[in-house]
Amino acid sequence: MCRTGEQTERGNGVGMMNNSTFVLRKAAEILESVSPALEDEVICAYVRLLLEQRQLYLDFSARHGTPVYLFDEGVLLQRAEQFTTAFSQEIPGLRAFFAMKSNNHPAVAESLVKFGLGLDVSSGLELETALDKGSQHILFSGPGKTEAELDLAVAHAEVVTVLIDSFGELDRLERVSRVRNAVVRAGVRLTTEEKGLWRKFGVPLAELERFMTRAESLDHVRLCGLQFHTSWNLTPSSQVSFLIRLGEQLAAMKRQRAQTIEFLDIGGGYWPPRGEWLHFSATPQGRITQLVLPDIRQPQRYRYFAEPLEIFAREIGQSLRQHIFPHVDCEILSEPGRWLVNDSMHILLTVVDKKAEDLVIVDGGTNIVGWERFETDYFPVINLSNPSLVERRCSIFGSLCTPHDVWGYGYFGDGIKPGDILMIPSQGAYTYSLRQPFIKPLAPVFPLES
Numbered sequence: 001m002c003r004t005g006e007q008t009e010r011g012n013g014v015g016m017m018n019n020s021t022f023v024l025r026k027a028a029e030i031l032e033s034v035s036p037a038l039e040d041e042v043i044c045a046y047v048r049l050l051l052e053q054r055q056l057y058l059d060f061s062a063r064h065g066t067p068v069y070l071f072d073e074g075v076l077l078q079r080a081e082q083f084t085t086a087f088s089q090e091i092p093g094l095r096a097f098f099a100m101k102s103n104n105h106p107a108v109a110e111s112l113v114k115f116g117l118g119l120d121v122s123s124g125l126e127l128e129t130a131l132d133k134g135s136q137h138i139l140f141s142g143p144g145k146t147e148a149e150l151d152l153a154v155a156h157a158e159v160v161t162v163l164i165d166s167f168g169e170l171d172r173l174e175r176v177s178r179v180r181n182a183v184v185r186a187g188v189r190l191t192t193e194e195k196g197l198w199r200k201f202g203v204p205l206a207e208l209e210r211f212m213t214r215a216e217s218l219d220h221v222r223l224c225g226l227q228f229h230t231s232w233n234l235t236p237s238s239q240v241s242f243l244i245r246l247g248e249q250l251a252a253m254k255r256q257r258a259q260t261i262e263f264l265d266i267g268g269g270y271w272p273p274r275g276e277w278l279h280f281s282a283t284p285q286g287r288i289t290q291l292v293l294p295d296i297r298q299p300q301r302y303r304y305f306a307e308p309l310e311i312f313a314r315e316i317g318q319s320l321r322q323h324i325f326p327h328v329d330c331e332i333l334s335e336p337g338r339w340l341v342n343d344s345m346h347i348l349l350t351v352v353d354k355k356a357e358d359l360v361i362v363d364g365g366t367n368i369v370g371w372e373r374f375e376t377d378y379f380p381v382i383n384l385s386n387p388s389l390v391e392r393r394c395s396i397f398g399s400l401c402t403p404h405d406v407w408g409y410g411y412f413g414d415g416i417k418p419g420d421i422l423m424i425p426s427q428g429a430y431t432y433s434l435r436q437p438f439i440k441p442l443a444p445v446f447p448l449e450s
């Protein structure tokens with residue numbers, strides 16, 4: 001018998017009843033629940049704010065052409081200021097390291113290094129950019145670092161701290177450091193979920209002391225920190241619950257050993273305050289509906305609320321004071337990506353073809369963001385050439401030979417025609433760094449000169 005996995009019906013909790021009955025019952029529960037609607041006024045307020053700079057954006061597109069990424073450094077620096085203020089009030093001395101994977105454009109790194117942030121890199125490639133930009137404070141995290149990547153880190157040990165992902169990586173780092181006769185500063189990443197996809201990251205909490213014992217026996221790795229990261233957090237609850245678990249572990253640790261921990265890196269994962277804006281197809285109800293009725297498209301949009309950053313800072317700060325600082329007197333680091341960079345880039349496109357009143361093709365494909373983002377995520381498409389606060393239904397397709405190349409299902413404007421400049425706002429996070437040269441060219445990035 002061929003078995004491709006260990007999962008059984010019993011393992012899924014389904015074994016007790018007929019599988020399809022169970023699934024149908026669960027599906028009915030989901031379909032009957034209601035996702036929170038995104039109110040028109042909220043979208044309009046956002047569009048209105050962007051339209052205040054309309055002429056600036058139009059001049060930019062005339063200067064640089066389309067498709068293009070507009071980089072607004074002013075917004076990026078505002079966010080960096082807001083982040084450091086919010087966190088330093090609650091957690092004095094917290095140091096932030098921008099997670100380069102969220103946007104790997106060198107100008108973003110350069111700007112944040114000048115502002116005073118460190119950089120969190122996840123590959124040799126990102127590390128090279130960080131070094132090139134003169135960063136003096138670099139964290140190198142991520143699973144499966146190659147020996148060549150570790151060697152690059154060790155060669156710059158005066159500015160790089162390696163966040164080790166496994167026992168094997170600890171041994172590899174020791175080996176590479178020994179060859180260079182260097183001692184490298186390191187932390188260990190802790191697994192936040194021991195089951196499912198996230199178990200690929202880090203070392204389970206239960207293995208922390210064994211890891212520390214192993215590191216103590218090595219001469220070229222100075223283990224002095226801990227790291228964890230949880231993703232896509234609309235509230236601080238994931239970070240807080242892991243801090244509680246970590247606190248229990250640290251409480252059981254001998255004082256002398258706990259004192260070797262100089263830093264705790266609490267990762268990133270803060271959701272921007274506008275919340276998550278989704279099409280029906282991305283809600284739990286929509287996902288089920290689309291399987292059964294693939295062509296159904298509901299005009300409603302949905303919003304999953306995100307707590308403001310100040311709430312993240314307050315609750316994480318309280319949790320640190322309650323669960324961590326009684327056992328370990330350490331510096332706190334954080335690795336925000338999305339929260340910092342999300343609003344600092346916009347995409348500008350030109351309408352090339354109008355095939356029907358409700359169907360246009362623009363000059364850029366979604367290969368410039370690297371994934372079929374707008375099938376699930378809602379962002380207003382703003383017709384800068386003919387603006388309005390009314391959203392009209394129209395499929396806005398890119399020019400790739402795939403029907404999944406879609407930017408939106410409506411636009412804010414008083415009509416739409418070839419030559420119009422459209423804006424897809426807030427495309428700074430997990431877009432530019434995921435771009436792929438598929439069929440059409442990539443979009444360049446230019447700074448907005450005010």
Ligand SMILES: Cc1ncc(COP(=O)(O)O)c(C=O)c1O
Nearest residue numbers: 099229268269270335336337338
């Ligand atoms: C280890 C680590 N730190 C920080 C981040 C940044 O997360 P975000 O952009 O959600 O703040 C990520 C994102 O995947 C990550 O894996």
